[in-house]
Amino acid sequence: MNPVRRVGALIRNTWRNLTSMGTALVLLFLLALAAIPGALLPQRTLNASKVDQYIADHPTIGPLLDRVQAFDVFASFWFTAIYVLLFISLVGCLTPRLAEHVRSLRARPVAAPRNLARLPKHHEATVPGDAATVAADVDRALKGWRRTTRTDGDVTEISAEKGYLREFGNIVFHFSLLGLLVAIAVGKLFGYEGNVIVVANGGPGFCSASPAAFDSFRAGNTVDGTSLNPICLRVNDFDAQYLPSGQALTFAANVEYQAGDDLAGDTWRQYRLEVNHPLRLGGDRLYLQGHGYAPTFTVTFPDGQTRTQTVQWRPDDQLTLLSSGVMRFDPPGGTFPNDFERRKNQIAIQGLFAPTKQLDGTLLSSSFPSLNDPAVAIDVYRGDSGLDSGRPQSLFSLDTRLIGQNRLTKEVRVNLGEGESTRLKDGTVIRFDGAVPFINVQVSHDPAQVWVLVWSMSMMAGLLVSLVIRRRRVWVRVAPGPAGTVEVELGGLARTDNSGWGDEFEKLTGRLLPAEKLGERMTTGSERSGIA
Secondary structure: OOHHHHHHHHHHHHHHHHHHHHHHHHHHHHHHOOOOHHHHHHOOOOOOOHHHHHHHHHOHHHHHHHHOOOOOOHHOOHHHHHHHHHHHHHHHHHHHHHHHHHHHHOOOOOOOOHHHHOOOOEEEEEEEEOHHHHHHHHHHHHHOOOEEEEOOOOOOEEEEEEEHHHHHHHHHHHHHHHHHHHHHHHHHHHHHEEEEEEEEOOOOOEEEEHHHHHOOEEEEEOOOOOOOOOOEEEEEEEEEOOEEEEEEOEEEEEEEEEHHHHHHHHHOOOEEEEEOOOOOOOOOOEEEEEEEEEEEEEEEOOOOOOOEOOOOOHHHHHHOOOEEEEEEEOOOOOOOOOHHHHHHOOOOOOOOOEEEEEOOEEEEEEEEOOOEEEEEEEEEEEEOOOOOOOOOHHHHHOOHHHHHHOOEEEEEEEEOOOEEEEEOOOEEEEEEEEEEEEEEEEEEEEOOHHHHHHHHHHHHHHHHHHHOOOOOEEEEEEEEEHHHHHEEEEEEEEEEOOHHHHHOOOOOOOOHHOOOOOEEEEOOOOOOOOOO
């Protein structure tokens, strides 16, 4: 065979196999299968620290999973390949089906088989009257069916079909699936999602003009961070209600925001931000994702100068909100003679925070998530806390290398209630001033969100139509009989679902033929050996 023809045949056969409905179903199954690692394994776009911890805990399989992009499943090359192949397969197999459906809608119902008695449903009757009148009555009774009438001498044949919406619903379902894939892809390309902690009760708030304002930010492939919708938000207070067991019942935040012209006019608008009730601004949606507490500490240095910080701590127990975290304090200028001495006298605090303290000896835990009796159990360190080392520092733990190198040494371990303090050897005083709530806000921008909803609803509508509507064909043959009578023969065929077709055909027969019959005979598929 000519090499060009051989290549052409290979391409043609590959295209036929790829665009078959069977291949599309296999690819859809593979897409669902490929999404499983994304649900079971931590994903870097959602929580990079959990990914790093997983790799550290599994030194053998962790790096291998990372190389095959198991921690970036939905951005991996293999998931994208399945996604694109499914898209191509659906386009290739649905387009011919749509064209075929359009042709079937324009075509006349098929002519009656020569032997109607061999159909699964068959009925014969002899009725009084003339053939033209009976044929006209049958045609009127078939209102709602697509029908056509054929005449051959004295014999009139009526072909009727219904249920075309079934195939239409099937096509709508698959094209909606295709549209849903496109909408999701557009959302991933042009959308972004950022998370930020906002401290309540007079906290500084945040503005979303730059990705740098977020604690974590995930951008679509076409988003460079220069065209974010500017939004400013501050939290006035946070309300939470709990069951006696500590289970959260409701929580909401009273916030103030600025967007659009409000930014230029310095106008703040109020909104009550609740779970599943996001604030929608300029195409962005602001969700209340979670909450916790931010302890406040004041460090008074030996010369009397003070530093005060309020920093969020991570809730380790979601039921009692027992939290852990770190604070780092740099001495004020002039407290020490040079930067070297200043760096050696930085203060770092690491420990636990309990909104409602519960002590087992000296071991602190929390008995309830509300701020009923706040307390902390802390280790106070002095030395180089890494503030000006140029290395990123964790919000929730100290750098163990600094402790291991004795660049950061522990001064004291102590439990403190609200308002209580401890004094270090050089006279530095550490005071626990209490805590305020914080909320985790997610800012999400998805330009295709409405289309995802539209295509999802269209999919459900198409699926419902394809399941409810049934394809049916009926043929009626009318011929003159002896002595002013008419011979009527009916045949029926269920093109999809046979369930209930027997009762449906009987009711249809009773509606098509006059009540007065001179004689009749009805047969079913069990009485015959074949179908025309």
